[in-house]
Structure formats: structure tokens, C-alpha cells
Amino acid sequence: MEWKTYYLDMMLIPLGFFMTIGYHVWLWHKTRSEPFSTTIGINAHARRFWVPSMLKDIEKKNILVAQSLRNLIMGSTLMATTSILLSAGLAAIISSTYSVKKPVEDVLYGAHSEFSVALKYATLLTIFLFSFFCHTLSIRFLNQLSLLICTPQDVLSMVTPDYLGEILERGTTLNTVGNRIFYSALPLMLWIFGPVLVFLCSLAMLLVFYNLDIVCGSGKAKTILNDESNYV
Template sequence: MEWKTYYLDMILVPLGFLMTIGYHIWLWHKTRSEPFSTSIGINAHARRFWVPTMLKDIEKKNILVAQSLRNLIMGSTLMATTSILLSAGLAAIISSTYTIKKPLDDVIYGGHGEFMVALKYVTLLTIFLFSFFCHSLSIRFLNQLSLLICTPQDVMSMVTPDYLVEILERGTTLNTIGNRIFYSALPLLLWIFGPVLVFLCSLAMLIVFYNLDIVSESGKKEKIVLSDESNYV
């Protein structure tokens, strides 16, 4: 009887997760092997040139640097705040003694028992906490970069352009990971209404991700040729 109640949750929800994880493994491999075919690879390559370019004339470009880093920090701060607020709300729901009503029991497929409801909210809470953790670390690295990039090179010889690029890469990579973790929780929000919606939303998210991540052949021809370097991330 339990299997008949939960079998859709046990099949469709993990399948949606596996599709998302498989896509990002494929995207990571494609970014490493063909960096200029993905927006992540192109952006990573551009960041390697951004820091040395800013350092060449930092006295005139310090405002541009501050504004660019501020925009990155504000984006991470917004996502971190959203994640922790959602985590606090979910924690309040989990710890509440109020019985959560089962939504549309006779219409939505899947399990609606107390264990399944608790599993849904705990899973969402865990994902949002991981997203908050990644964005918090991203803010930490970007704040560090904003201080070090204006440090005179002759005063602190250890603050090299390569070191600053490494800090920028860590901050932006953590920001990207935090965003992807946050987006992976969106299908799970629909799990409250049944596993079928989770699977369909996961498919829709993959289509959106693919169109955002992969650079079309026509688009690549119009881009500026950067170089043949292939070591990224």
C-alpha cells in the first residue's frame, strides 16, 4: 500500500534530480574541452584578462573596478538573503506543531503522509542552506578582492595579478554554484503539489539552462577571438 502511494515520488523526483546533475556534469566537461562553446567558458576566459587590464591603470579605473565588484557582491547578497529567508520560513514550518494541510489530496498524485511532507520541506531547507553557504563564501572572496586589487604592487609583492585572478575565479564560481543550487530547488517547490510537476519543471529548467549556457555557432562567429588557451576554472 505504501509503494502504491509513494511510487511516483520515488521515481519521478530522483529522475528529475539525476537529469539536472547529469546535465551539469556534461556542461562541466564541455566547458573544459570546448570552453568557447559555453557562456561559462567565455566568461571565465574574459575574467582572466579583466584583472590585469584593470591593474594597468588602476588609478583611472578604480571607480569602474569598485562598481563592477559591487554589482557582483550585491547579486550574491540578494541570493544569500533570499536563501536564508526561505530557510528560516521552512524551518519554522517544520518545527511548528500546526498540522500542515494536505493540498488537493484527491487531485494531485503522490504521497501526502506526514513522513513525505516532512521529507519535502527538509529537502528544500537543505538545498537553500547550501545555496546560502555558497553565496556567503562568494561575498567573502569578492570583498577580499575589492581590498587587494587597489593595493600598491610595490608595497605587497605577494599580491600578484595571478593571485587576484584566482580570488575572482573562486568568488564567481561559488556565485554560479549557489545560483544553480537555488534554481534546482524551484522544481522541488512544486513537489508540494505532486511529483509529476517536479519532473516536468526539471525538464523545462534543462531547456532553459541549455539555451543560456550553450553558445550558438552563429553567435560564436560574431564574438571577438580571444586566444587558444584552454585552461579554465
């Protein structure tokens, strides 16, 4: 294993990976310290009032509840199906005989030995399997919520709005984690063509995530949500 063949892979791949991990650690800290400055914090705050609001008039809102939970379950099912299909395809590629034509200059495009190719596909397979695991757990919690939310409160005293809200939060959190793990596999898919593309794709995805996760005018959103919470 020559250094000139693998040095781009050894530098750019971990750098892109740790940038993604570092961004999500920073996002988690910002969501905990300033929840109304991120979409994740605002959505989590709104979900706390969704279950009590639906339970107040469940007889009239049962169709709305069923449709909302169905949409969440369908989204998780789609992502879980996609992840397991990609995992099956990658497993088939790994188990079969596979050869890659080496580029003209390994120094520019990275390593394409049999070991590096196997490592690339094994990494992708692991990520897709973790995404599948998170989405299947999300479906489990959302299905549980869809059954319990219509249960009469006087029949099962332990099925409280707080308990149902916790189930909803677990299901949606696992859905979000599964999606982020799935998205992290997209730059690694470009690893097949070289480490430079992985690094550039990681930078581009961080910019996209930042624009989607950070909310401008968080003070106004906080005021609106606090006013709404007073009426719940």
C-alpha cells in the same frame, strides 16, 4: 507505506534530480573540453584578462573596478538574503504543527503523509542553506579582492595579477554554484503539490539552462577572444 501511494515520488523525483545533475556534469565536461562553446567558459576566459587590464591603469579605472565588484557583491548578497529567509520560513513550518489535506487520489498526486511532508520541507531547507553557504563564501572572496586590487604592487609582492585573478574566479564560481543550487530548489517547491509537476518543471528548466549555457558560433567567439588576449 504502500507502494501505490509512493511510487510516483520514488520514480519521478529521483529522475528529475539525476537529470539536473547529469546535465551539469555534461556542462562541466563541455566547458573543460570546449570552453568557447559555453557562456561559462567564455566568461571565465574573459575574467582572466580583466584583472591585468584593470591593474594597468588602476588610478583611472578604480571607480570602474569598485562598481563592478560592488555589483557582484550586491547580487550575491541578494541571493544569500533570499536563501536564508526561505530557510528560516521553512524551518518555522517544519517546527510547527502542520497538516495537509490529502488529495482524492494519492496514486495520481503522490504521497502526502506526515513523513513525506517533512521530507519535502527538509530537502528544500537543505538546498537553500547550501545556496546561502556558497553565496556568503562568494561575498568573502569578492570583498577580499576589492581590498587587494588597489594595493600597490611594490608593497605586497605576493599580491600578483594571477593571485587576484584566482580570487575573482573563486568568487564568481561560488556565485554561479549558489545560483544553480537555488534554481534547483524551484522544481522541488512544486513537490508540495505532487511529483509530476517536479518532473515537468525539471524538464523545462533544463531547456532554459541549455539555451542560456550553450553559445552558437563558438568559433567566432574564440577568434575574437584570442585576438583580444594578444593585446593584454
